[in-house]
Amino acid sequence: MHSTQNERINQITFSTLIIGVDIAKFRHVARAQDFRGVEFGKPLTFENNREGFELFVSWFRKITAEQGFNDVIVGMEPTGHYWLNLAHFLKEEQVKYGVVNPLHVKKSKELDDNSPTKNDIKDAKVIAQLVKDGRYAVPSLPQGVYAELREAMKIREHLTTDLCVVQARVHNWLDRYFPEFLTVFKDWECKSAIQMLSLNLLPHELVSVPDETLLQHLREAAKRGLGLGRIQNLKAAAGCSVGIRQGSELAKMELKLLLTQYEWLQNQLKELEVKLDELLAQIPHVKQVLAMQGIGRDTIAGFLAEVGDIDQYRHPKQITKLAGLNLKTNSPGTHTGQTRITKRGRKRLRALLFRVMMPLVAKNTAFRALHEYYTKRPVNPLKKMQSLIALCNKLIRILFGILQKGHEFSEEKMIQDIPRFTEIPQAA
Secondary structure, three states: OOOOHHHHHHOOOOOEEEEEEEOOOOEEEEEEEOOOOOEEEEEEEEEOOHHHHHHHHHHHHHHHHHHOOOEEEEEEOOOOOOHHHHHHHHHHOOOEEEEOOHHHHHHHOOOOOOOOOOOHHHHHHHHHHHHHOOOOEOOOOOOOHHHHHHHHHHHHHHHHHHHHHHHHHHHHHHHHHOOOHHHHOOOOOOHHHHHHHOOOOOHHHHOOOOHHHHHHHHOOOOOOOOOHHHHHHHHHHHHOOOOOOOOHHHHHHHHHHHHHHHHHHHHHHHHHHHHHHHHHOOOOOHHHHHOOOOOOHHHHHHHHHHHOOHHHOOOHHHHHHHOOOOEEOOOOOOOOOOOEEOOOOOHHHHHHHHHHHHHHHHHOHHHHHHHHHHHHOOOOOOOHHHHHHHHHHHHHHHHHHHHHHOOOOOHHHHHHOOOOOOHHHHHO
């Protein structure tokens, strides 16, 4: 992976044809030029399908042959997800490609004509100019097990979101039709509570059902911890319930649908968890990562889904930048501004690292000790949030070392590397 602008610029020589492509949902626009900005041929508009992609490839290869270029690089603006099909097609054709930052396109489109006019043909030229200057990035398209892992985590996110919606709707139903239910069952998601709700009975209907019938129904799901006392308490709560009685038939149908959705989502999540275990088992050194106290399967699966193959990175700073955890400063002249993280890159990766840092600081001795050192050191102590960000970067370096080089994580070694660690317990 090319990490510096000089390396990217050095790829472009006098024998390189530069193609800029403005991406859209149905039609893309391409323009070709050399490293001096001299344009060749007319702009090409092609469809977002195989026929269009083949037309695009034959178009720039014809220009390459006529003008004597030796290689081609295609730059594109990653508009939504519409660029992915073209990127995968170019990779199959072994054509070099890169993506430019949409913000850079917006800010530099007035350099040539001093006009804020925006259209597809103009943007394609601006993209080509950015590629010429090395202002592009080579995207990491996941392959093999990493592509499967990314899709699995995407599915998991969708299922979790849908499950939260269903859970909220069940709470809404209980608040309207049986608000006293949760005074008897502390959690409606326990087996016995779901078994009771599966009867689809409103409170005024529940009180007329014999105790033994209800008890027998409950014990089909949970055989321990249930007795007539729980049944009698539930019927007493139902007898004085203030739940709504109007629209009862469709209310019961709504509850049945919600419980069906809830069960289906839970089953899908369990099936997905099995698949995640199978995928992680194919990736080297994952067991060493899972041996770290505070790191679970979902954490490492989410990390690898966003980062991809760790071998494509030469330094953990590349992953730090990918997560948007690298620092920025604003210090013009003698003024010293605040130092913040850039928040550029993959926000899911950044959020994942921050979420996992809470249990790590709580459960992992080494991370807890380092957090105490950062926040209590006599010189330049960090605020708690700053310390957590620094620890996120530390975690990236640790995961990089384990996954790429197979190192074993040692809490004792990490603690020994902390300056003046022995003074911290006394100060506390």
